[in-house]
Amino acid sequence: MPDIDLTRPHTLGRDGARRAADAVAARLKDEYRIRSEWSGDQLRVRGAGVKGELAVGEHDVRVTASLGLLARPFRNQLHREIERELDRALSHPA
Template identity: 40%
Template sequence: MPSIDIRRPHRLSHAEAHALVDQVAARMRQKFDITSEWQNDTLAFERPGISGKIAVGSDEIHVSARLGMLLSPLKGMIEQEIRRKLDEHFA
């Protein structure tokens, strides 16, 4: 299964970064019917075809995901959209 692994530094407080990831997760739930759950400072998410985690560090956001067979051909597009959203919120 193809995987995505993206790290993005940030200069926000831990609480601000956590809140931003929570906002993004709320949009993901609405738009893509993704379920998510916080496990300490890591948001685990999944839906058919994809599962992953968004870890909130003191100076870095780490997104990791595994794509199922049906979403594998869209890996580049999905990765590009994740990078765009990270740049939008954490640049």
């Protein structure tokens, strides 16, 4: 079971949601050195203490992430930050 699991609806279509996911991934890379790569409609992310994916659908996106032992105490903070970034990217796509 993932430590973080959230779903957000969108009206961007699959391609627009992919562009929004790329924008989020770029910020994560710059701020936290998180690597990402696409596998179909799933953007897989990996970094120090976190492993997860952002699955893009036509009408929603789902983020799941597993946290390492050192990151788990920050689960709530990370969850809020992911929500904020995702909401921002889906409402103001790049």
